[in-house]
Amino acid sequence: MVCAYRIATVQLAHLGRKEDAENLLLAHLARHPQAETAATVAEVRWRSHDDAxxxxxxxxxxATLTRRDFREIGERFAAVFRGRPAPDVKRAMEALLQAGIQPQSILELGPPLAKAGAAAQAFELYALLSQKMPSEKSAGVLFKAWGALRAGKGASAAESWLRKQLGPDPSALADNELATSAYGERLDDALWELFHNRPPEPAFADRLALLRAASIVRRGERGARRDALLKELADPLARWKAALARSIGLSGAYASWEVRLARYVLGEGREDDFADEASDGSRPCEAPYYFGVRAAAETRVRDAAAWYRVALECRNPEQPEFIWAYRAASTLEQDRGLPAKLVQAAR
Structure with a gap:
């Protein structure tokens, strides 16, 4: 019945019979006060250009709209706006914000647009919401906008736009946040495309190398990028230098923690090589997450689940590797060969 009402009201809207469609919608809403009915009302009003x-x-x-409801609304939104001019999306977003709907909920409308190939429309949505999100989440939304613009107008235009948002001289801290967000959003190409024109600050360069290594390994990439990174990180005496430096207490005499971890992710060494240092600062989250990335890439699913569980034990949601470990552990549920208890333990 709900589907029949939706079809009827959408057809009336297509025929320009807005008043008939609205009357039918209100009657339907009164009889079926549900989230799905509200989504249908919104869809028909969007089709009638009634954004408000x-x-x-x-x-x-x-009824209260959940995140799942907004995802369904996103499918309806994409069906309406994927063929509309991109500025129409911005006006619809502004109406939603003015009505008091939270930006985080509106964000759920973006992925269906991108999936439908409506890159320009998705860009308008993400670009607007990037200005409305809390500061700790704005970088992630900026990257969603970057990805949509890149899909629509190419890498050069996307990079130019993003750099303009960041200002003429972004700090190493800003670069670190950008690279971390790019990895977290799985916009892996950004880890190369956005940091190729200027030499990064040394500490950030090491962090970038680690994120690039993890990106390559989790995607199983074999090619020029992997070869170039291996060459950049190569040091045949690395393990000997590290052992010697540790024995004499001269930490600056060998490669940084991030570089050594990047080498490990790419297949060099063992977890035991990090045992003496993995408990310092943020490392209880970092090390086991990257151990899990390598284990998963080597199809050692049980080991990966165990390492993600260790990463989650740091219980620090401010640490990006904690969030990534949770997501990675959740995807292991899709592996039917993994015992349910082990998956739950990794959560």
Missing amino acids: GAADVLAHPP
Whole structure:
């Protein structure tokens, strides 16, 4: 019945019979005060170019709208706006924000647009929301906008836009946040495309090498990027230098923690090589996550689950590797050969 109402009201909207569609919608909403009905009302109002009306029903729904509901609304939104001019998306977003809907909820409307190939429309959505999100989440949304613009207009235009948002001289801290967000959003190409024109600050260069190594390994990439990174990190005496430096207490005499961890991720050495240092600072989250990345790439699923569990034991949601370990552990559920208890333990 709900589907029949949706079809009927959408057809009426297509025929330009807005008043008939609206009357049918309101009657349907009164009889079925559900989240799905509110989504249908919003969809039909969007089709009728009534952005304010669509925003109003979503801001005052007959039932609380969950994240899953907004994902469904996103599918409806994409069906309406993927063929519309991109500025129409911005106006619809502004109406939703003005109605008091939280930016985090509106963000769920973006992926269906991108999936539908509506890159310009997705860019408008993400670019606007990047200005409305809390500071700790804005970098991630900026990268979503970058990805949409890159899909629509190419890497050069996307990089130029992103650099403009960041200002003429972004700090090493800003670069670190950008690279971390790019990895977290799985926008792996950004780890190369955004940091190729200027030599990075040394500490950030090491962090970037680690993220690039993890990106290559988790995607199983074999090619020029992997070869170039291996060459950049290569040092046949690395393990000997590290052992000697540790024995005499001269930490600066060998490669940084990040560089050594990057080498490990790419296949060099063992977990035991890090045992003496893995408990310092943020490392209880970092080391086991990257151990898990390598284990997963080598199809050692049980080992990967165990390492992700260790990473989660740091219980620090401010640490990006903690978040990534949780996500990675969750994906292991898709492996039917993994015992349920082990997956739960990794959470």
